[in-house]
Amino acid sequence: MKTPTTNHRIKISLITLIVFAIYKFLQKSSFADIMYGLDEYIDNILVSYGITYVLVGIPIFIGLLLLHKPAQLLESVGLNKSIFEGLGVGLLSTIPLFIGFSFLFKFESETTVGIVIESAVYAAFFEELYYRAFLFGQLFKYGKLGFLPSIIIGALIFAAGHLYQSQDPMELVMIFLVTFAGALLFAWLYAEWNFNLWVPIGLHFFMNLAWLLFDGTGTAGGNLYANIFRLITILIVITLTIVYKRRNGIDLNVNKKTVLSTF
Template identity: 45%
Template structure:
């Protein structure tokens, strides 16, 4: 078994362990923490950290311990991620403020769970680990590295509706969102803070205004969401062109990568 295949096998097994651990123990751990802290949002974040132990352990095993933060993209510029995300999500905040009413029911727990926790851990686990490690540590190209995480990411949001047409729409939006965030992560030199802050700020815009009860949204919501996505793509391409950098995701890196 070569090094690339071994790394991929370890990544898949560890994510399976994380999935099982999360599915079985997440609610119980969060309840145990909540009973002691009386803080739902904080308990939710701490539980995500605990259930992510299998992923953190494997990240340490795959590379040198000193490379732990680099392998997940955490070592890159936080400020660059924040400023880029702020600029790109501006159309959502401006557009939503004109079209939708402010959500007066928003709470600190909503922000901690739906914005901070969702944005940080979903990007760290799905993009940093499940996409980033196979793409960077094996010979798999972009499509083969991203497909499983995007499918799983899409399926996680199916609880938001029971209507078949809405379920299909929600799955498609979140599935494509998983691919989009992975692309942004790769193109910005594997800076995980880029997709983290994009995810957080997009979710925050959704929560601050009465946009929709699920990830699908309506026509106006998606117009401004698409403007944000377009800005991310255009600004990324222009930035790399100005710096004289080639796109990381190209024809040569789509399916398999050369050694």
């Protein structure tokens, strides 16, 4: 891939930010209306939910076409990489999560296949595609914006979309910090696994799945223990990534040269 000029980098960044802003507007203002409108004809809320995810993402697909040739679309977001690698990393890293939850909490009998598809499959795939591959990936990989600035922009956009939920400045700060921490992990994994989007998708899916399968993870006491095992999972996936790269003699993509700026 040719090194882009400064003007081209700016163009990539502007297109990415404008397109993502349009997507967020559609997602916040029209998602429910589109979904229920479709369901009047489809009569399957799960299918309608998935189609709506695609429809509100049309601006992003158009943005990708503006930035890349059609033949390069899958590569530009990392969906051409190994799905088995992504799911393998995700499953291996979350084994302690499933084991710990199975000892601490009861199985959630009300979790259905539909709930898993909605809250684990759809959530993991589309959130990683739109946030990691498009917003972060285009800014960092192609726009050559620094790693942290690329993440901060996404976290600010996400937090801004939740301003209506609270007038408490501290709560808004917490929303930003939690969003930033999650984005930091998934973006780092995306970058370090050679922009294989299936890696953050895999981890996102299995972490959500564990949360759905066990009852009690949402209580005060449950949250404490659940977060301990979540932290263990995070430490495992970070260690796994670093060990894999060192054993294969691969340099880290996120380093002192790229953390703030890649210009």
